[in-house]
Amino acid sequence: MNIAVAGTGYVGLSLAVLLAQHHKVTAVDIVPARVELLNQRKSPIVDREIESYLANRDLNLVATTDPAKYAGADCVIIATPTNYIPENNSFDTTSIESVLDVLTQVNPTATIVIKSTVPVGYLESLKKRYPGLPNLLFSPEFLREGKALYDNLHPSRIIVGTPRDCDADLARRAEIFAGLLKEGSLEENVPILIVNATEAESIKLFANTYLAARVAFFNELDTYAETHNLNASQIVQGICLDPRIGGHYNNPSFGYGGYCLPKDTKQLLANFADTPNDLIAAIVAANDTRKDHIARQILARNPRKVGIYRLTMKTNSDNFRQSAIQGVIERLQKAGVELCVFEPTLQEESFASCPVVRNLDDFTRECDVIVANRLDNALKDATKDCPDKVYTRDLFGRD
Numbered sequence: 088m089n090i091a092v093a094g095t096g097y098v099g100l101s102l103a104v105l106l107a108q109h110h111k112v113t114a115v116d117i118v119p120a121r122v123e124l125l126n127q128r129k130s131p132i133v134d135r136e137i138e139s140y141l142a143n144r145d146l147n148l149v150a151t152t153d154p155a156k157y158a159g160a161d162c163v164i165i166a167t168p169t170n171y172i173p174e175n176n177s178f179d180t181t182s183i184e185s186v187l188d189v190l191t192q193v194n195p196t197a198t199i200v201i202k203s204t205v206p207v208g209y210l211e212s213l214k215k216r217y218p219g220l221p222n223l224l225f226s227p228e229f230l231r232e233g234k235a236l237y238d239n240l241h242p243s244r245i246i247v248g249t250p251r252d253c254d255a256d257l258a259r260r261a262e263i264f265a266g267l268l269k270e271g272s273l274e275e276n277v278p279i280l281i282v283n284a285t286e287a288e289s290i291k292l293f294a295n296t297y298l299a300a301r302v303a304f305f306n307e308l309d310t311y312a313e314t315h316n317l318n319a320s321q322i323v324q325g326i327c328l329d330p331r332i333g334g335h336y337n338n339p340s341f342g343y344g345g346y347c348l349p350k351d352t353k354q355l356l357a358n359f360a361d362t363p364n365d366l367i368a369a370i371v372a373a374n375d376t377r378k379d380h381i382a383r384q385i386l387a388r389n390p391r392k393v394g395i396y397r398l399t400m401k402t403n404s405d406n407f408r409q410s411a412i413q414g415v416i417e418r419l420q421k422a423g424v425e426l427c428v429f430e431p432t433l434q435e436e437s438f439a440s441c442p443v444v445r446n447l448d449d450f451t452r453e454c455d456v457i458v459a460n461r462l463d464n465a466l467k468d469a470t471k472d473c474p475d476k477v478y479t480r481d482l483f484g485r486d
Contacts, residue, residue, distance in 0.1 A: 088267070089113075091160035091197075093186045095121050095150065097132060097346075098202050098228050099166030101235035104140050105271040107148035114150040115157065125150035136236035154186075158193040162264065166202040166228075171350035176357040178206055178350070184216075191219050198260045200224045200247075204291055204351060207358045210284035214250055224249060224261055225284040226268075227291035232345055232400070244278045245269060248287025292358070295351040296370060301336040302343040303373035309339035309480055310380050320482040339480040341381050341460045342374045342411035345400045349374070349409045378411065382418035385458060385478055393419060394454030395428045396466055396477075398438065407432075412460045416441065427454065451476065461486065 088110045092103040095116040103114045116122055121131040126149065128141045140146065157163055167182035183203055190199060199222055201210065210225045217223070225248040230238045245268050247261040258281070265279045282290070305323060312319035319339065327334040343349065352374075356367050385393060395416060398407035407413070407430070416439055419426060426441040429450040436443055444450040451457060451469045459466055459479040470477050 088161045089159060090267075091115060091157050091163045092166060093157075093163065094166040094168070094182075094203075095125065095131065096166065096168060097134070097230055097232055097235040099164070100125075100130070100132060100137060101134070101230060101239050102164055102166060102202065103148055104137055104144075104146060104236055105239045106267060107146035108144065108271055110267070111147045112149075113156050113160065114148065115152070115154060116150065117152060119152055122150040122152050134233055134235055136234075136240065140236060154189045155193060157186075157190055157197070160194060160197050162198040162200065162267070163190060163194065164200045164202055168346075169203045169205060169350075171353050173353070176353075176360075178204065178354055180205060180209065187213070187217055187220060191217060195219050196222065198222045198224065198264065200226050200264055202226055202228050204228075204347065204354075205288055206354055207288045207292065208285055209288060210248065210250060222257055222260055223284075224257070224264060225287050226264065227287055227294075229291075229294065239268070239271070240273045242268065242272055242274060242277050244280060246280045246282065246287050246290060248282055248284030251283055251285070292351050292355040295347050296355050296367065298336055299343045299348045299352045299374070300366070300370045302340065302348070303370055303377070305337045306339050306342065306377045306480075307373060309482075310377065313384065313480070319480075323482065338483045338485055340411060341415055341480065342377045344409050344411035344413075346408050374411075375414070378414040378418060381415050381480070382422070385415070385419060385456060386422055386424070388456050388478070390424060390454075390456040392425045392427065392454050392456075394444070394450050394457045395426060395430075395441065396450075396457050396459040397461065397463075398428065398430045399432065400460075410460070412458070413439070415458065 090106050090110050091113045092099045093115050095114050103112050106112050114125060124131045130138045130141055165183050165186050169178040169180050172179045183201060199220060210223055213223055227246055229243060245265050247265045249257055249261050261281050269277050308322060309319045312322055323337050326332055327337050352371050356371050359367050395412060398410055398412055400407060400410040428438050428441045428443050429447060433443055447469050457477045459477055462479055462481045462484055
């Protein structure tokens with residue numbers, strides 16, 4: 088097949104690489120530097136599998152900034168960013184609609200699959216807005232930052248959503264798209280679910296909100312343990328030996344962060360506007376409560392200068408969009424604390440008005456408190472003579 092992918096972030100690029108194993112794929116992005124890197128078979132994002140596949144696999148993949156390349160594609164996958172806008176209480180879906188506007192002109196009969204996260208009911212609203220695009224589908228993604236291609240190669244499930252009045256041709260297209268994802272994976276028995284698009288949109292938001300709830304639960308457990316001078320790791324380990332609970336998403340942090348969980352929980356809460364709820368609202372509020380607690384614990388040390396060790400949400404990632412540490416930075420700044428940042432992936436000389444320190448030894452020497460959402464060996468080595476400087480709630484040394 089001839090496939091076009093709009094957007095080369097974690098979702099779009101991992102899908103482009105996955106499908107280019109067996110099909111012709113054109114990746115379209117608005118950033119020339121990303122396109123240039125891809126055409127040199129270099130990844131613009133940190134993802135070990137993507138980097139390896141680009142360098143070592145025979146992929147039928149080209150990248151371009153030209154939206155006219157959507158013409159002729161049998162299938163167009165839209166994986167553009169949809170940031171949450173608090174003022175509107177909803178996702179900003181204009182990046183999706185800009186692609187749909189082009190497709191209306193150059194390729195209206197293609198199978199169009201939206202992979203971006205959207206509000207519940209979005210696809211049905213598009214059908215009314217774009218009557219000239221008859222083949223709209225929605226397929227939620229379930230990927231981790233830094234492990235996006237791995238998760239596409241080893242999917243837990245493949246879900247494709249169709250409009251409620253879906254005809255036989257569009258239902259067949261949904262099955263074909265699900266087959267494309269399965270074909271590119273390394274798993275033989277992947278569950279495939281073809282559902283209504285509105286239900287597929289709900290699956291995405293509820294799944295991420297459940298994961299956020301789990302993060303919030305263990306963070307509040309840790310807050311209790313820290314406040315009452317208890318051993319949090321012993322409590323967590325004892326709880327997670329229960330097979331009904333398990334050991335996933337149980338390592339305390341400064342809050343759930345990243346590109347998906349903060350915005351997806353807020354969007355789901357917005358969808359609950361006219362529906363009774365307590366839990367969904369509490370999951371959103373719990374993240375702020377956790378950051379408030381972390382900031383108070385740091386301020387209780389009466390620091391002269393606080394160093395922020397890494398902005399990234401996860402290890403082996405270069406992405407710090409909506410990382411929890413940023414909320415802690417905001418709270419410390421409001422309290423008037425002097426801050427500096429150590430972040431090797433950052434090219435700028437400052438972040439959020441905090442100077443960036445390039446040398447780790449200088450960083451650890453000039454700060455009397457070092458705040459680390461996640462510990463790593465580099466920080467442990469740099470502070471081996473002054474471990475009490477480090478404030479973290481990372482119990483297990485992993486994400």
